[in-house]
Amino acid sequence: MPEYVLAFVIAAGVALALTPGVIFLAAKTGAMDAPDARKVHKKPIPRIGGLGIYAAFMVAILGIMQFIEVEPEVLFEVTGLLVGGSLIVLVGVIDDYKNLPAKVKLVGQIIAAAVLVIAFDVRIDFITDPFGDFFYTEWLAIPLTIFWIVGLTNTVNLIDGLDGLAAGVSTIAAITIFLVALQQNILLVAVLTAALAGAAFGFLYYNFNPARIFMGDSGSMFLGYMLAGISVIGAVKCAATIALIVPILALGLPILDTTFAIVRRYRGGVPIFKPDKGHLHHRLMDLGFSQRQAVLLMYVISALLGLSAVALTEVSYQFAIAIVCLVVVLVLYGAKKIGIFRMNDSAHQH
Numbered sequence: 001m002p003e004y005v006l007a008f009v010i011a012a013g014v015a016l017a018l019t020p021g022v023i024f025l026a027a028k029t030g031a032m033d034a035p036d037a038r039k040v041h042k043k044p045i046p047r048i049g050g051l052g053i054y055a056a057f058m059v060a061i062l063g064i065m066q067f068i069e070v071e072p073e074v075l076f077e078v079t080g081l082l083v084g085g086s087l088i089v090l091v092g093v094i095d096d097y098k099n100l101p102a103k104v105k106l107v108g109q110i111i112a113a114a115v116l117v118i119a120f121d122v123r124i125d126f127i128t129d130p131f132g133d134f135f136y137t138e139w140l141a142i143p144l145t146i147f148w149i150v151g152l153t154n155t156v157n158l159i160d161g162l163d164g165l166a167a168g169v170s171t172i173a174a175i176t177i178f179l180v181a182l183q184q185n186i187l188l189v190a191v192l193t194a195a196l197a198g199a200a201f202g203f204l205y206y207n208f209n210p211a212r213i214f215m216g217d218s219g220s221m222f223l224g225y226m227l228a229g230i231s232v233i234g235a236v237k238c239a240a241t242i243a244l245i246v247p248i249l250a251l252g253l254p255i256l257d258t259t260f261a262i263v264r265r266y267r268g269g270v271p272i273f274k275p276d277k278g279h280l281h282h283r284l285m286d287l288g289f290s291q292r293q294a295v296l297l298m299y300v301i302s303a304l305l306g307l308s309a310v311a312l313t314e315v316s317y318q319f320a321i322a323i324v325c326l327v328v329v330l331v332l333y334g335a336k337k338i339g340i341f342r343m344n345d346s347a348h349q350h
Contacts, residue, residue: 003067004178008201011057011197012202014056015200015202022048023046025048026048026213030097031046032046041211045213045214047213048218049218051093053223056199057226068187080122084225088112088153092216093218109150113145123144124137153228154224155251155254155258156221159253160220162295163209163210163292169251170197170223176310178190181193183313196226209291231246246313250309252327257279257280263341
C-alpha cells in the first residue's frame, strides 16, 4: 500500500476513534458553543473538535515519517510544520475556551506563522509569472509567506459556520493539493495532504449535520495553517505559481467568501472583524436551502474549483490564466446575484 494511502487511513481511523473522547472532554471541561443570534445551531455543542483532527494528523505523520526517506532539510521543514501547527492549535484551544479578542488571536497566528517561516526557513522565495519568468521575492519572502499562512488560516476559520462545512471544504482542498503533488511526483506533500484529508474526513463523521461536535478555532485554524504551510513546502519543489494557485483555487470558496465579507463590512461601515450574517452559507439559507443542502452545494462548488486547479497543472500557463479568470467572473456574477455584497439589515440591529 502506498505511504499516502496509509497516511489517509491512519488519520481517518484515529479521528474516528478519538473524537467521541474529545466530545466527552469538551462537555466535562465546559468547551461548549452556545447558540446566539448569528449561529445556526439551537443547543450548546462541544467545540474543541480540532484536538481530534490535530491528534489524528500527528499520529499519521509521525508514524509514516519512519518509513519515508527524506533529506535532512526536508525533515527540518516538516518539523517546522508540526511545531507551528501545534502552536496554532494551542491558540485555537485557548480561544475555544476563553473567546480571545480578534487582535490577540491574530498575534497568535502571526507568531505561529513566523515560527515556520523564520525559525524553520519555510518561505516563498520566488514566484513565476504567466510567461514563465522567475520573480524572486528576496526581502519580501518573510512578510509575504507570513501573510499567506495567516490569510489561509483565517480563511478556513471564517467559513466554519455550518455543520461539516469547514471540514468538508478542507478535505476537498487537501485532496486537490494531494492530486497535484502526485502529478508532480512530490511524495512528501502527497503524504502530508493525505493525512490532513484523512483527519478532516474522519472528523466529518461526527461534524456533518446534525453535528455532535464543532471543530472550533482549534480545528479550523489548524486546517488552514496546514494547507498554507504544506503548499509552501510544495512550492519549493515545483513551479511555484502552480503550487500556490492550486490551494487558492481549492480554497476558492472560503477565500472569496472572506474577501466578500471584508468588502461588505467596509462598504457598510462595520469593523472588518465584526461577524455578520452575510456569508455565502447564510445567503443560501436565506434563499431557502436547508443546512445540509447549503453545505452539499458548497462541497460541489469546492470540488469543481479543485478540479479546475488540477486541470491547471496539465495545461499551458496562458490557458491556465484564462481558466482562472473565467472562474472568477462566474463567481462574481453569482455572488452579486445572491446579494453577497449587501450588508444584511440584521447586522445593523446588533
